[in-house]
Amino acid sequence: MEDIQTDFDNLQLPEKSLTKPNIVEFANSFPQTFAEAAKLLYSNHIYVKDDVLQNRIRLASLCRKFHSEADTLTNTIENQWALLNDSATKLFVCAHQPNLFAYSGVFKKVVLLETLKTTIEKYKESGIVNLFVIVDHDFINDIWMRRAQLPSFHHSSGLLQLRFSLDHLKRWAIMSKVPRPSEKILYNWRNDIISWIKKSSPSPSHRAKMIDNLNSFWEIVESAYSKAGSYSDFNAFLMSKIINSVWGYNTLFVRLSEMSKVFQNGFQFLISNLTTYTDALRGTEQMLLSQGQSTGVSSTSYDKAPMWLHCNCGSKARVSVSTQEKYVLTGSCISCKKELTLDIPADGYNRPDLSKVISFISPRAISLPLLLSLDLQISCYCSGKGGLGYLTDANAISRHLGIAWPLTLVWDSKDDYIGIAQNQALDAMHMKIPEAKRRLQELHSRDIEYKTKIRQLVNKRTELANANASLSSILEDLFQLKEEEGRIHREITTLEKATKILNLRPCILDYAVNFGMVHTEKQWHRHLLENGNLTAPVSFDGDYYCDG
Ligand SMILES: [Zn+2]
Numbered sequence: 001m002e003d004i005q006t007d008f009d010n011l012q013l014p015e016k017s018l019t020k021p022n023i024v025e026f027a028n029s030f031p032q033t034f035a036e037a038a039k040l041l042y043s044n045h046i047y048v049k050d051d052v053l054q055n056r057i058r059l060a061s062l063c064r065k066f067h068s069e070a071d072t073l074t075n076t077i078e079n080q081w082a083l084l085n086d087s088a089t090k091l092f093v094c095a096h097q098p099n100l101f102a103y104s105g106v107f108k109k110v111v112l113l114e115t116l117k118t119t120i121e122k123y124k125e126s127g128i129v130n131l132f133v134i135v136d137h138d139f140i141n142d143i144w145m146r147r148a149q150l151p152s153f154h155h156s157s158g159l160l161q162l163r164f165s166l167d168h169l170k171r172w173a174i175m176s177k178v179p180r181p182s183e184k185i186l187y188n189w190r191n192d193i194i195s196w197i198k199k200s201s202p203s204p205s206h207r208a209k210m211i212d213n214l215n216s217f218w219e220i221v222e223s224a225y226s227k228a229g230s231y232s233d234f235n236a237f238l239m240s241k242i243i244n245s246v247w248g249y250n251t252l253f254v255r256l257s258e259m260s261k262v263f264q265n266g267f268q269f270l271i272s273n274l275t276t277y278t279d280a281l282r283g284t285e286q287m288l289l290s291q292g293q294s295t296g297v298s299s300t301s302y303d304k305a306p307m308w309l310h311c312n313c314g315s316k317a318r319v320s321v322s323t324q325e326k327y328v329l330t331g332s333c334i335s336c337k338k339e340l341t342l343d344i345p346a347d348g349y350n351r352p353d354l355s356k357v358i359s360f361i362s363p364r365a366i367s368l369p370l371l372l373s374l375d376l377q378i379s380c381y382c383s384g385k386g387g388l389g390y391l392t393d394a395n396a397i398s399r400h401l402g403i404a405w406p407l408t409l410v411w412d413s414k415d416d417y418i419g420i421a422q423n424q425a426l427d428a429m430h431m432k433i434p435e436a437k438r439r440l441q442e443l444h445s446r447d448i449e450y451k452t453k454i455r456q457l458v459n460k461r462t463e464l465a466n467a468n469a470s471l472s473s474i475l476e477d478l479f480q481l482k483e484e485e486g487r488i489h490r491e492i493t494t495l496e497k498a499t500k501i502l503n504l505r506p507c508i509l510d511y512a513v514n515f516g517m518v519h520t521e522k523q524w525h526r527h528l529l530e531n532g533n534l535t536a537p538v539s540f541d542g543d544y545y546c547d548g
Pocket residue numbers: 311312313314315316333334335336337338
């Protein structure tokens with residue numbers, strides 16, 4: 001801790017501002033170390049405005065609702081309400097979809113924010129609240145929400161995939177409107193994991209330890225399941241139970257689908273300044289595309305509104321906003337195709353008044369960080385690499401609209417650890433990944449050589465057969481070449497599968513089974529305090545069976 005205090009004093013922070021939008025430069029402008037992030041947030045003082053304070057109090061009741069439904073309303077959580085009522089409290093935020101057994105990056109964002117909070121709070125009196133926004137209004141269609149991947153040497157693909165499949169017609173439903181999986185699906189997932197453990201563990205004692213770890217984790221899974229009505233709640237409750245109950249963090253959870261009222265003023269501001277918003281978005285997208293950078297924002301969305309319009313069928317529509325004479329949102333529901341219209345009344349100054357219609361709208365990905373800044377005055381936003389395109393757009397818009405931009409953090413480095421499947425992959429490879437890459441190149445070119453040689457011999461065999469000459473020697477040569485070709489193919493298959501396993505970013509189950517969730521959190525926390533590099537891989541202490 002003392003080291004970090006020293007770092008606060010001595011760290012020289014670079015001047016960071018971007019004149020032209022550029023995703024790579026934007027990402028490079030983020031703090032690269034834990035100490036740099038801690039120093040920037042330590043020296044940031046805030047005093048929130050009264051309307052923001054009212055929004056934070058609204059937020060507190062939404063968080064309370066979530067935690068009481070998830071059964072994670074602990075005493076440490078209860079202590080957060082007073083902080084949300086204090087105008088000097090800083091808010092650190094991360095957001096993510098409630099994916100099925102989400103990958104480690106989702107949990108690392110929370111660990112980073114918690115470690116920053118506890119580090120800064122040691123030296124400062126004013127409080128910090130960490131908030132996790134569950135993005136539960138996205139379409140269930142997205143594969144990552146419904147598929148969890150474990151490395152597996154026993155599968156030809158190198159992966160054990162747990163899936164939540166759904167009726168094709170339901171693919172445009174919103175996650176929070178989809179019922180939780182059946183008990184049978186849950187039962188099958190567990191059986192798949194048990195059989196994966198049995199096939200992957202090197203000895204009966206390892207196997208027993210892994211099964212023990214799975215059983216402890218599955219108790220949490222079943223307890224999240226028992227409280228959840230929807231698919232998104234099942235996944236979100238599981239995250240909350242790991243973070244709040246197992247780790248004892250006081251990170252607050254809130255469902256984005258319930259936050260619209262908190263964002264009412266921000267939405268009104270964005271609609272009032274819609275031309276600036278869409279012009280900035282269009283300009284940024286064009287500039288990025290001219291540099292060959294794609295943000296993942298669809299080409300049609302830049303002239304659309306910063307919000308979704310929700311439909312009674314449980315889906316939603318992208319909308320256009322007409323601001324002539326009166327404010328009107330129109331769009332066609334992505335699922336049922338119904339044409340939706342929302343008339344927004346104007347107040348006495350001809351400004352949009354969303355108070356009666358706010359429950360029908362929710363933020364698009366680009367407007368979320370802007371609304372978090374406008375309505376909750378957040379100090380820090382922790383993102384994944386996948387969100388960088390949207391954030392670059394949002395950052396450009398924030399400068400055009402004069403919206404304060406929170407400190408942006410990304411901690412998306414890989415974890416270096418040997419679990420049961422990684423261990424099998426290494427055993428089969430007998431070499432390290434860079435060496436395996438070189439070996440694969442060599443094998444592929446040898447494969448081409450052998451194919452050519454075999455083709456030549458086959459042609460020669462045909463000639464000899466046509467001439468009624470003896471084939472015995474050529475058949476012997478051909479046999480040997482084919483044998484060797486088979487060996488090359490087998491080695492290629494093994495090396496490709498093993499490198500795939502070692503490069504995979506597995507879902508949280510791989511950590512839960514190999515290390516247990518408590519040991520996993522310790523590894524991430526320790527890396528931040530001892531190494532602190534946010535881009536370097538996190539080396540796990542010991543092997544998979546070390547968790548006592
Ligand atoms: Zn609809």
